[in-house]
Amino acid sequence: ALVMAAGKLDxxxxxxxxxxxxxALKSDLAYDxxxxxxxxxxxxxxxxxxxxRAVKWAKNKFKQLGFDKVWTEPVTFPSWDxxxxxxxxxxxxxxxxxxxALGNSVGTGNEGxxxxxxxxxxxxxxxxxxxxxxGGKIVFISHKMKKTRDGRSYGxxxxxxxxxxxxxxxxxxxxxxxxxxxxDHDRLPHTGNMGYAEGVRKIPAAALSNPxxxxxxxxxxxxxxxxxxxxxxxxxxxxxxxxxxxxITGRESPEExxxxxxxxxxxxxxxxxxxxxxxxxxxxxxxxxISEGKRPRRTIRVVLWGNEEQGLWGxxxxxxxxxxxxxxxxxxxxxxxxxGLIWSFDWTSVNENEPLIDQMAQLLKPLGVKxxxxxxxxGPDLWPLRGLGMSTFALRQDGTDYFDLHHTANDTLxxxxxxxxxxxxxxxxVFAYAVAEVTGDFGRGIKx
Amino acid sequence: ALVMAAGKLDxxxxxxxxxxxxxALKSDLAYDxxxxxxxxxxxxxxxxxxxxRAVKWAKNKFKQLGFDKVWTEPVTFPSWDxxxxxxxxxxxxxxxxxxxALGNSVGTGNEGxxxxxxxxxxxxxxxxxxxxxxGGKIVFISHKMKKTRDGRSYGxxxxxxxxxxxxxxxxxxxxxxxxxxxxDHDRLPHTGNMGYAEGVRKIPAAALSNPxxxxxxxxxxxxxxxxxxxxxxxxxxxxxxxxxxxxITGRESPEExxxxxxxxxxxxxxxxxxxxxxxxxxxxxxxxxISEGKRPRRTIRVVLWGNEEQGLWGxxxxxxxxxxxxxxxxxxxxxxxxxGLIWSFDWTSVNENEPLIDQMAQLLKPLGVKxxxxxxxxGPDLWPLRGLGMSTFALRQDGTDYFDLHHTANDTLxxxxxxxxxxxxxxxxVFAYAVAEVTGDFGRGIKx
Ligand SMILES: [Zn+2]
Ligand SMILES: [Zn+2]
Ligand SMILES: [Zn+2]
Ligand SMILES: [Zn+2]
Numbered sequence: 071a072l073v074m075a076a077g078k079l080d081x082x083x084x085x086x087x088x089x090x091x092x093x094a095l096k097s098d099l100a101y102d103x104x105x106x107x108x109x110x111x112x113x114x115x116x117x118x119x120x121x122x123r124a125v126k127w128a129k130n131k132f133k134q135l136g137f138d139k140v141w142t143e144p145v146t147f148p149s150w151d152x153x154x155x156x157x158x159x160x161x162x163x164x165x166x167x168x169x170x171a172l173g174n175s176v177g178t179g180n181e182g183x184x185x186x187x188x189x190x191x192x193x194x195x196x197x198x199x200x201x202x203x204x205g206g207k208i209v210f211i212s213h214k215m216k217k218t219r220d221g222r223s224y225g226x227x228x229x230x231x232x233x234x235x236x237x238x239x240x241x242x243x244x245x246x247x248x249x250x251x252x253x254d255h256d257r258l259p260h261t262g263n264m265g266y267a268e269g270v271r272k273i274p275a276a277a278l279s280n281p282x283x284x285x286x287x288x289x290x291x292x293x294x295x296x297x298x299x300x301x302x303x304x305x306x307x308x309x310x311x312x313x314x315x316x317x318i319t320g321r322e323s324p325e326e327x328x329x330x331x332x333x334x335x336x337x338x339x340x341x342x343x344x345x346x347x348x349x350x351x352x353x354x355x356x357x358x359x360i361s362e363g364k365r366p367r368r369t370i371r372v373v374l375w376g377n378e379e380q381g382l383w384g385x386x387x388x389x390x391x392x393x394x395x396x397x398x399x400x401x402x403x404x405x406x407x408x409x410g411l412i413w414s415f416d417w418t419s420v421n422e423n424e425p426l427i428d429q430m431a432q433l434l435k436p437l438g439v440k441x442x443x444x445x446x447x448x449g450p451d452l453w454p455l456r457g458l459g460m461s462t463f464a465l466r467q468d469g470t471d472y473f474d475l476h477h478t479a480n481d482t483l484x485x486x487x488x489x490x491x492x493x494x495x496x497x498x499x500v501f502a503y504a505v506a507e508v509t510g511d512f513g514r515g516i517k518x
Numbered sequence: 519a520l521v522m523a524a525g526k527l528d529x530x531x532x533x534x535x536x537x538x539x540x541x542a543l544k545s546d547l548a549y550d551x552x553x554x555x556x557x558x559x560x561x562x563x564x565x566x567x568x569x570x571r572a573v574k575w576a577k578n579k580f581k582q583l584g585f586d587k588v589w590t591e592p593v594t595f596p597s598w599d600x601x602x603x604x605x606x607x608x609x610x611x612x613x614x615x616x617x618x619a620l621g622n623s624v625g626t627g628n629e630g631x632x633x634x635x636x637x638x639x640x641x642x643x644x645x646x647x648x649x650x651x652x653g654g655k656i657v658f659i660s661h662k663m664k665k666t667r668d669g670r671s672y673g674x675x676x677x678x679x680x681x682x683x684x685x686x687x688x689x690x691x692x693x694x695x696x697x698x699x700x701x702d703h704d705r706l707p708h709t710g711n712m713g714y715a716e717g718v719r720k721i722p723a724a725a726l727s728n729p730x731x732x733x734x735x736x737x738x739x740x741x742x743x744x745x746x747x748x749x750x751x752x753x754x755x756x757x758x759x760x761x762x763x764x765x766i767t768g769r770e771s772p773e774e775x776x777x778x779x780x781x782x783x784x785x786x787x788x789x790x791x792x793x794x795x796x797x798x799x800x801x802x803x804x805x806x807x808i809s810e811g812k813r814p815r816r817t818i819r820v821v822l823w824g825n826e827e828q829g830l831w832g833x834x835x836x837x838x839x840x841x842x843x844x845x846x847x848x849x850x851x852x853x854x855x856x857x858g859l860i861w862s863f864d865w866t867s868v869n870e871n872e873p874l875i876d877q878m879a880q881l882l883k884p885l886g887v888k889x890x891x892x893x894x895x896x897g898p899d900l901w902p903l904r905g906l907g908m909s910t911f912a913l914r915q916d917g918t919d920y921f922d923l924h925h926t927a928n929d930t931l932x933x934x935x936x937x938x939x940x941x942x943x944x945x946x947x948v949f950a951y952a953v954a955e956v957t958g959d960f961g962r963g964i965k966x
Contacts, residue, residue, distance in 0.1 A: 109736040112613040119612075164567075165560040165789070168927065256704055257788070257927040281930035285789070288557040288931075340705070341613075341733070479616065479705040482729035483736075 077510035078425045087433050087500050087507075090359055094496035095437075100355035101488045103131065104348060108341040108483045115338035116377035117149030117309040124334050125312045128350075128374050132316030135358045137372075139319065142312035143391055145376035147383040149309040150174055152338060153302030155276060157247065159289055160184065160296040167282035169247060170339060171303040172231055172275040173263035173380055178245065182300030183208070183274065185244045189290055193230040196237055205242035208297050209234070210249075212287055214280065217253045221407070221469040224476075227251045228262070235275040236267035245274045245299050249283035254474040257281055261337050262477045263380050274301045311335070311376040313384045316354070318361040320368040320506060327371040328506045329402030329460075330356065330498060333378030333451055340481030344472065348486060348494070349405035349449070350374055356498035366506035368400060375451040378406070382450055389454035401461040401505050401512045404449025405494065408475070409486040410468035412439050412497045416446035418461045420513030426504060433500045437493055442466065461512035463505070465497050524867060524874045525958035534811055535881050535948050535955075541807055542944035543885075548803035549936045551579065552796060556789040556931045563786035564825035565597030565757040572782050573760050576798075576822050580764030583806045585820075587767065590760035591839055593824035595831040597757040598622055600786060601750030603724060605695065608632065608744040611737055615730035617695060618787060619751040620679055620723040621711035621828055626693065630748030631656070631722065633692045637738055641678040644685055653690035656745050657682070658697075660735055662728065665701045669855070669917040672924075675699045676710070683723040684715035693722045693747050697731035702922040705729055709785050710925045711828050722749045759783070759824040761832045764802070766809040768816040768954060775819040776954045777850030777908075778804065778946060781826030781899055788929030792920065796934060796942070797853030797897070798822055804946035814954035816848060823899040826854070830898055837902035849909040849953050849960045852897025853942065856923070857934045858916035860945045864890035866909045868961030874952060881948045885941055890914065909960030911953070913945050 079087065111127050114120035125142065132140040150173060157169040188207040190196040196204075196211060211234055215227040230248045238246040250260035259279040266272045276299060278286065289295050314334060320326060332349020336342020357372045376384030392399070401418075415434065417427055422444060431441035448462035456462055475481045505512075527535065559575050562568035573590065580588040598621060605617040636655040638644040644652075644659060659682055663675040678696045686694040698708035707727040714720045724747060726734065737743050762782060768774060780797020784790020805820045824832030840847070849866075863882065865875055870892060879889035896910035904910055923929045953960075 105736060109733060109740075110611045112611065112733070163558045163560065255928075255930075255932050256706065257930065258705060281928070281932050284932050285557060285560075285930070288553060292557075480703075480729070482703075482705065482733070484703050484729050484732050 075421045075510050076419060076424045076426045076512055077508040079429050079504060079507060083507050084429060086363060087503050090363065090499040090503055091433060091496045094359055094499045095492050097355065097359060097492065097495065099358060100351040100491045100495045103354055104343060104351040104486060105483060107347045107350060108343050112341045113338045114336050114342060116147060116311050116335045116380055117306060118338065121311050121335060125314055128314035128334055135354065136361065137316035137318060139317040142314050143388060144310050145313055145384045145387040146308060146310045147377050147380060149306030150380065151304050151306050153177060153304060154300060156300045157276065158298045159286065160298050162292055163289055165285065167285065168257050168259055168279045169276040170259040170261045171301045172277060173261055175264065175275040175301060175303050176272045177302045177304050178274045178300050180302060182298055183245050184296060184298045187290065187295040187297050193234060196234065199241060201241050204238055207243055208299065209238040209243045209246040210286060212249050212283055214249055215251055215253050215473060217470050219468050219470050221472060224251065224473060231262050232264050235264055235273055236270050239271045239273040243273055247276050247278050247299065250277040250280055252280060252473050252476060252478065255280050256480060258478040258480050260477045261339055274299060276301060313376045313388050314374040316372045318357050318370045321365040322367040324369050326368040326398050326400050328368055328400050328502055329371050329373055330502055331373035331375060332405045334374040335377050335379050337379055337477045339479040341483065343481050343483045343486055344408040344475050345477065345481055346406045348409035348491065352405045352491065352494045352498055355495045356502055359499050360503050366503055367509065368506040370502050370506050378451055382453065385451040385454045389458060393458060396458045396460060397514055399455060399460045401463060402452055402455065403463040403465050403501060404452050406449040407467045407469050408472040409490050410472065411490050411493050412465050412467050414440045414442040414466045416442035416464040417444055418446045418512060418516055419444060420516060426508055430500060430504050434497060437496055439497055456518055459515035461516055463501060465501060523869045523958050524872045524960055525956040526873045527877050527952060527955060531955050532877060535951050538807055538811065538947040538951055539881060539944045542947045543940050545803065545807060545940060545943065547806060548799040548939045548943045551799035551802055552791060552934060553931060555795045555798060556791050560789045561786045562784050562790060564595060564759050564783045564828055565754060566786065569759050569783060573762055576762035576782055579802065583802065584809065585764035585766060587765040590762050591836060592758050592760055593832045593835045594756060594758045595825050595828060597754030598828065599752050599754050601625060601752065602748060604748045605724065606746045607734065607737055608746050610740055613733065615733065616705050616707055616727045617724040618707040618709045619749045620725060621709055623712065623723040623749060623751050624720045625751050626722045626747055626749045628750060630746055631693050632744060632746045635738065635743045635745050641682060647689060649689050652686055655691055656747065657686040657691045657694040658734060660697050660731055662697055663699055663701050663921060665918050667916050667918050669920060672699065672921055679710050680712050683712055683721050684718050687719045687721040691721055695724050695726050695747065698725040698728055700728060700921050700924060700926065703728050704928060706926040706928050708925045709787055722747060724749060761824045761836050762822040764820045766805050766818045769813040770815040772817050774816040774846050774848050776816055776848050776950055777819050777821055778950055779821035779823060780853045782822035783825050783827055785827055785925045787927040789931065791929050791931045791934055792856040792923055793929055794854045796857035796939065800853045800939065800942045800946055803943045804950055807947050808951050814951050815957065816954040818950050818954050826899055830901065833899040833902045837906060841906055844906045844908060845962055847903060847908045849911060850900055850903065851911040851913055851949060852900050854897040855915045855917050856920040857938050858920065859938050859941050860887050860913050860915050862888045862890040862914045864894035864912040865892055866894045866960060866964055867892060868964060874956055878948060878952050882945060885944055887945055904966055907963035909964055911949060913949060
């Protein structure tokens with residue numbers, strides 16, 4: 071259904087947007103928010119004390135920043151406890167190795183599991199393996215992810231993490247260890263969620279640090295390897311956390327919302343500075359800066375998503391709670407790819423060409439941001455809303471180094487470049503202001 | 519006492535040295551030795567199983583490489599056990615932090631110690647502090663080391679590690695945590711030895727990872743911090759390890775020795791690839807390559823020093839055992855600064871100018887190595903022999919990144935650049951061949 075084109079900004083709007091952009095480039099607000107979150111909360115895995123503190127922190131921060139409305143919406147999910155995680159090469163040459171349990175993994179029992187390593191270079195090789203090839207063994211997938219600006223090699227590599235245990239378990243393996251899905255060389259393994267296919271025997275699953283995967287390969291060159299793994303991870307009770315939402319109310323159409331945000335939870339190994347404290351800080355700061363000037367027509371709704379890491383629970387809860395308000399959801403964007411510079415933006419609209427897009431491209435050019443294409447992807451927490459047909463923009467960050475830190479203990483504040491954070495705030499401010507100021511929109515029931 | 523100048527290489531020697539240099543640049547031997555040590559032995563802290571395996575490995579490797587003589591000399595030392603190492607910020611904002619016990623530290627007892635942080639920017643500030651300033655508190659020194667090619671900022675920073683506990687304990691502190699002596703930003707703390715001054719109360723001492731030191735500083739900005747430290751480290755029994763020695767016997771003066779080597783032990787957190795597996799591999803490979811050509815006049819003695827990390831125990835034992843043979847110790851060098859490229863060489867001789875030095879400078883120029891000065895320092899394991907007046911050379915490596923890895927779990931094979939290792943072998947081959955081939959020498963009883 072063709073709808074009124076998004077419309078255009080008038081000259082005064084363009085000047086206000088340019089002012090916002092330049093103000094953001096001089097503002098330390100996002101860095102201060104991120105310093106506060108990583109220092110006063112730190113690790114905040116869904117269902118932990120840190121998660122509770124994060125929810126309290128977010129409500130207070132929205133209020134402190136003067137948002138017009140602040141509230142929470144419940145997110146219920148099956149929790150998971152990490153427990154102890156240890157592993158070793160038992161023979162030929164005994165050495166301790168550093169592992170981390172994959173999120174949602176079952177435990178090994180306190181005495182751990184031992185077995186011969188069945189090595190596969192890739193997840194696809196495991197899929198192709200005979201059933202007998204891994205019976206009673208510990209599967210090891212050694213594929214190493216490459217650095218790319220858009221992180222696409224993550225998509226290919228992550229299957230080993232999310233589906234490796236199911237395929238290995240189905241073929242009779244005792245456990246699975248994968249090389250960490252990461253582009254670093256640090257003795258800091260990458261955790262991350264995984265699932266068990268229906269009806270398949272659940273086996274414990276862990277990730278080796280990259281240097282330890284290299285060590286295991288060197289020992290495998292010399293013959294068969296006996297490996298020991300001890301994980302006391304276990305599923306926890308059904309718990310409830312919250313999406314924390316803050317609004318800058320629109321001056322004319324307050325019921326029409328532009329949704330920006332990042333996810334409030336993090337994995338437990340690090341302090342969640344780049345995943346996703348940066349996204350939280352960038353979008354809170356952008357909305358705050360906008361609120362300091364003339365309010366745009368529509369409401370800017372900053373959603374700090376609960377429990378993204380263990381399966382987009384907050385995003386699903388929000389979509390369910392707001393499924394009858396989709397016609398009021400104009401468009402949105404999520405920042406969940408670290409703190410690297412934004413280099414391009416894509417959009418989605420039922421109207422192929424939008425005059426607003428070229429205006430945005432002009433405003434963003436000085437920030438080094440190129441006009442992308444009308445086939446925007448989006449951060450993961452907007453996937454359920456896209457499923458309900460909402461339009462999204464993708465303000466694409468340079469993720470070349472993102473997977474050095476992703477889901478590791480190294481995800482800490484010192485990794486974030488304050489100047490890069492400012493550029494992100496500038497781009498999000500221009501975007502949110504522009505789409506909230508125009509009267510037209512980007513369409514409903516968009517098919518992706 | 520002026521002695522015969524070192525003499526010069528004849529043209530045939532120079533050609534042989536050049537051949538050796540070029541052969542080394544194409545040889546994978548040092549990398550293969552290092553891969554073998556880090557894969558088949560791995561962590562090898564003095565007094566542990568790994569240490570025993572390292573001694574066995576070294577004897578076998580010397581024999582496998584065809585050294586003429588291989589033997590061990592005992593090294594007795596007080597051992598130390600690391601135990602559990604955990605810490606946390608208790609308030610204002612509870613967060614676990616990553617620490618490692620400093621070598622030789624006493625434990626806290628199983629229930630750990632708690633106390634308010636007494637922060638000092640530098641070790642010197644702590645020294646200047648009033649006695650009351652730290653009574654019953656946990657001292658924290660936040661100084662961060664800078665990157666330099668020659669690592670000189672390590673010398674300044676390390677005092678906090680080696681003497682911090684003594685000064686803090688003497689002023690009544692309960693424990694001390696220092697920012698890791700390292701130039702990285704990883705959640706991987708740097709261990710390393712420390713000592714307790716005579717008669718001073720012994721307090722537990724640990725190093726925080728750099729990101730956790732930053733976190734502690736951010737919390738201190740908000741007021742006083744309560745800190746908890748649990749170390750179950752403890753002194754062990756008197757144990758014996760070994761210096762493992764391999765010789766390429768000289769063709770004319772076999773009793774005259776040129777001493778090269780590296781230390782065989784490592785700390786327990788990593789696999790000791792750069793500290794000091796690289797030094798072991800470089801010097802074993804250099805001697806082996808020399809042995810494949812015409813033997814030089816003098817013997818090349820590769821000493822793999824035992825227990826350097828906890829106080830140069832192997833070096834002291836060797837000096838004691840060989841103190842009556844110092845007139846046969848012509849000169850020496852130790853590789854104990856990682857696997858970076860060599861950029862310069864210094865020498866020591868009672869004869870100010872040595873024609874041999876200029877010949878060496880010509881041979882090393884194509885490797886990017888500059889002629890240095892006649893005031894050579896040396897690797898730590900040659901310090902006792904220098905105390906007995908032996909001449910030493912310093913083949914100076916670029917240590918800019920060395921203290922990213924030094925004494926951390928990140929000291930693993932994948933950090934080593936195979937091409938840099940070859941250049942080191944080429945420089946050590948030329949050096950050892952040249953000083954072993956000339957008849958003159960560099961003097962006795964040198965005062966440094
Ligand atoms: Zn994320
Ligand atoms: Zn994540
Ligand atoms: Zn060393
Ligand atoms: Zn060392």
